[in-house]
Amino acid sequence: MGLEHIRNLVVMPDVQIVGVCDPHTPSLEKARRVLNRMEGVRYFANHLEMLGHCDADVVVIATPNHTHFHIAKDVLNCGKHILIEKPLCITVSECLELQQIEATSSVEDRVVWVGLEYRYMAPTARVRQEIDKGAIGKVRMITIREHRYPFLEKVDDWNRFNANTGGTLVEKCCHFFDLMCVLAKSSPVSVMASGSQDVNHLAETYGGRTPDILDNAYVIVNFENGVRGMLDLCMFAEASKNEQEICVVGDKGKIEALISESVVRIGKRKNGYGTFQDFPIELEKDVVQGFHHGASFVEHRQMQEAIRNGRKADIGLIEGLISVAIGQAAHMSIDQGRLVLISEVL
Numbered sequence: 001m002g003l004e005h006i007r008n009l010v011v012m013p014d015v016q017i018v019g020v021c022d023p024h025t026p027s028l029e030k031a032r033r034v035l036n037r038m039e040g041v042r043y044f045a046n047h048l049e050m051l052g053h054c055d056a057d058v059v060v061i062a063t064p065n066h067t068h069f070h071i072a073k074d075v076l077n078c079g080k081h082i083l084i085e086k087p088l089c090i091t092v093s094e095c096l097e098l099q100q101i102e103a104t105s106s107v108e109d110r111v112v113w114v115g116l117e118y119r120y121m122a123p124t125a126r127v128r129q130e131i132d133k134g135a136i137g138k139v140r141m142i143t144i145r146e147h148r149y150p151f152l153e154k155v156d157d158w159n160r161f162n163a164n165t166g167g168t169l170v171e172k173c174c175h176f177f178d179l180m181c182v183l184a185k186s187s188p189v190s191v192m193a194s195g196s197q198d199v200n201h202l203a204e205t206y207g208g209r210t211p212d213i214l215d216n217a218y219v220i221v222n223f224e225n226g227v228r229g230m231l232d233l234c235m236f237a238e239a240s241k242n243e244q245e246i247c248v249v250g251d252k253g254k255i256e257a258l259i260s261e262s263v264v265r266i267g268k269r270k271n272g273y274g275t276f277q278d279f280p281i282e283l284e285k286d287v288v289q290g291f292h293h294g295a296s297f298v299e300h301r302q303m304q305e306a307i308r309n310g311r312k313a314d315i316g317l318i319e320g321l322i323s324v325a326i327g328q329a330a331h332m333s334i335d336q337g338r339l340v341l342i343s344e345v346l
Ligand SMILES: NC(=O)c1ccc[n+]([C@@H]2O[C@H](COP(=O)([O-])OP(=O)(O)OC[C@H]3O[C@@H](n4cnc5c(N)ncnc54)[C@H](O)[C@@H]3O)[C@@H](O)[C@H]2O)c1
Pocket: 001, 002, 021, 022, 023, 024, 027, 028, 046, 047, 062, 063, 064, 065, 067, 071, 085, 086, 087, 115, 116, 117, 154, 155, 156, 171, 292
């Protein structure tokens, strides 16, 4: 993910990369190759060393989930703007501690941005615009289906264990829980989930341990304003067309974002049974596509604009916290076989 950020940043106007840090030499070498001996970039194996030697305005944290908390604390204490990858941290208590540090910091107008960039995928953004224009009336139900390939291999296999990731419903699904909150325009109240590890990684061992990460789940989220959300996650379903399908139903119609096809489908009840219209969605010309359909580039552009105009982050510590809280509540619901109130984890 760090390389994706680098590829976005090198094409942005008025941005200079001044330092890259990674303790894993092959990763640092990859970054060096992508930057193609760009002048002015220094390379480090330790983030404290980088913070001490680089005069940077912004630090992007794209390290394994379980390292976010202590690295973010160091960066917050240095007074820099931060873009921190999702999930903000692996537990609610870590997220709350970062919030506390920021709340008592003397740094003014600092932007702390959490990398929940699925909001900026072009079809998702179109769904939000259409809902705001009233295309489907009052939103009642949000279904997000992610049917995809298993987790990829990562450096030192950190993503094979819940202790490092926060659990699949935190690690991966914080994106979708954030999206639900945005589409519902409300706060989550309770979560009910069912899930398990049925197919993936069962034959793998790392230091004698078998991965413990779940690979399929249904998660129902109830919102304060009565909207219901449901996530349908399957990580052994890559033999399909759309990796993500986002479906929102209001009292006047239904809107769907078919992410891989880059299509938004809108059906209005007033037009009758079975009627709908498909809208192909294209990226703006100057957006770098990357692995996230241009969303991480748009995220950087929005963050740059926020910093320049003294604006707050669109997706800050609170949004990062809430998305982790829903994931944590979902895991608790699976483990304990009951409905979990968000107030129990927050
Ligand atoms: N926003 C998204 O859509 C998205 C997509 C993929 C990954 N991510 C997030 O990005 C982060 C990184 O994931 P990844 O897929 O790139 O993993 P990765 O294993 O491919 O890369 C992580 C890199 O961080 C390095 N690292 C470990 N400890 C470090 C430290 N203390 N200081 C500096 N570097 C350190 C590792 O050596 C490795 O090179 C994770 O939090 C992940 O959840 C977000």
